[in-house]
Amino acid sequence: MIRLGRRRPAAPRRGGGEQPKVVRIALGDLRPDTDALLGRVAYLKLALFESASAVAGRATDLADREAITRVAAVVLEQHTALSSMIEARGHSSAAAMHPFTADIDRYRRRLADSGWHESVLTLHLSAGLLDGFFAGLAAGLPEPEAGRVVEILQRDIGHDALVAVLQAGLAADKRLASRLALWGRRLVGDTLLVARAALADVRDAAGQPASTEERRIEPILNDLIAAHTRRMDRLGLTA
């Protein structure tokens, strides 16, 4: 069983591949509820898949559309893999996802109706932050679930392709940088709320919800924000 370490990560890495790293949550005794975590992440992936295909469909360049469709395909595979895990546990995946639809739909609505490049940035940052967060949280599940969920969430959805699309946009339009910097700052708050909401399903050794103690959540949130800042840095954007 992969244990949640108490140690904070070493110096944050800059640049390089955008594969989600497991955020080492600095809480040693969290016990996420397996069904809740699977249902929540499966629905998140379904929602992210739909967003990704909608972003692909709005691309004006056919090569960008193909690239983002490939991202959608990986996210769909993640959803399907999580759904299969739910069904292997004897539940219907629709029923398992249902409790989490309202929160995640609200999140999507808040980030809808943006410009196209903003939506690409949303895919990149939101998937980056939430994959990292949920992989860290999933490490506290019992085995074999822990290993499988971590593996699913560590798959590279194609962040380099998203970064390339964004960099091409930034190179072509000098005003885009300030728009995207603003969007990234707005986005992070809403995305952290999605992560925080999941802590309601997590109990500590004393059976208390992990979300009741602000102090204990802080290191988790700090790690997520640090990783977010590195993603913004890579694009040359102020976080």
Add this chain to the structure above:
Amino acid sequence: MIRLGRRRPAAPRRGGGEQPKVVRIALGDLRPDTDALLGRVAYLKLALFESASAVAGRATDLADREAITRVAAVVLEQHTALSSMIEARGHSSAAAMHPFTADIDRYRRRLADSGWHESVLTLHLSAGLLDGFFAGLAAGLPEPEAGRVVEILQRDIGHDALVAVLQAGLAADKRLASRLALWGRRLVGDTLLVARAALADVRDAAGQPASTEERRIEPILNDLIAAHTRRMDRLGLTA
């Protein structure tokens, strides 16, 4: 090499599995252009995938949404398989698809903004008709392309699931039948235009476009309409 037969099919089969059958095009000497056919069908699948994910995203029932997402996943795999074939031939799939975007986008726009059940019917009927048509046409490609494209287009995208969703809707709302019957009749004309447009890429033995002779196209269109009528029959709808 699979040859296009001159024989018309035997008596049309009723009901049963909805896997696309190869329409035996009653033209013995058609030579579709490989790159054009691959580019056209790859784009059609990309467009159909985006439609399917949008339909899934609009489902009010989470189980329906999952079922239609699974359809979208198969269509996406078809697109990806065709894209890979294009790239294996040394072309960019975006460039190969580009000439066909305008026609297919126009088709999608004409069928957009319908009710949700109408959109599900569109997926079922449009994929059914066009998979059957293009599998028949692809049989006239050289090998190994013929066999591979036919295999890709004969995959079951999940028609039974779409039929089940439609049947549940028809059972719940008595007025839906007349709306869907009307929609199916409207849809078939637009869909046949998409099929006809592809005949512009096809030459006969004399090097003439196959689409120039109305008389020669007629048997193809008749077969497609017969298969369409069987799909409508299965739903209890008047074609």
